Amino acid sequence: MALLEVRDLTMKFGSLLANSDVSFEVEKGTIVGLIGPNGAGKTTLFNCVAGLYKPTSGRVVFKGVDVTNLPAYKMARLGVARTFQVVRPLKEMTVFENIMVGAYMRTSDSSKAAAAAERCMELCFLGDDRDRPAGGLTIGNKKRLEVARALATGPELLLLDEAVAGLTSTEIKEMVEVIVRLRREGITILMVEHIMEAIMPIADKIVVLASGKKIAEGAPADIVKDPVVTTAYFGEKFSKRLKERKEGA
């Protein structure tokens, strides 16, 4: 049984079809990348899975249980945490205190929460900034703090929304290392990403959306070669030229 199953999920905003009959599965212990051009419906799908939106139709099944329409706080309790594209740390609080906020969702025992927060802080390479106010961190550290805070809620499934957007190449490498560490810890990851260098080397599977529909699904090596995917990203003309150039090479 897959950890997460998205079945025929459709989400409409008025007449706009943001997600149309999207189905895929996320196996336990894997990293799944959700990619697609701007406006493809990736964030909407995330919001449906995380309980921020109620899908128009279709089902979200987590650990074999139908969780469609459960609110975000219940999803978090069941073990689904998410980060947001735009990070929002509690600026006046220190790095450690920010992570504690997440840890208190799982326990009201402060020593247990502190132990969990310490561990998440170390996993996300934030130990050196432990007592710094979050507002003064670099964007790379703020993004890892967002991951650490979500991690401290004790998720089995972590949803990362553009975790490396706006980061330098060094910061991207650090974040990628954190994500791989999390998979090693047994956490399953579904991540929306535009930066292919970040997602392609680490993903076990890629799901591609375009105009709200799933247009491809498979191993990264197959997805990068798929003409349906290059056409969705670059348009028919460019994709044809790319193919001709490859055949001529």
Ligand SMILES: Nc1ncnc2c1ncn2[C@@H]1O[C@H](COP(=O)(O)OP(=O)(O)OP(=O)(O)O)[C@@H](O)[C@H]1O
């Ligand atoms: N709350 C909303 N109300 C109305 N339309 C929305 C809402 N959220 C998203 N949309 C529309 O749904 C479509 C899909 O948007 P979504 O943000 O899910 O795409 P995306 O793939 O995450 O895009 P990006 O990569 O640019 O973040 C877009 O046409 C968007 O304008």
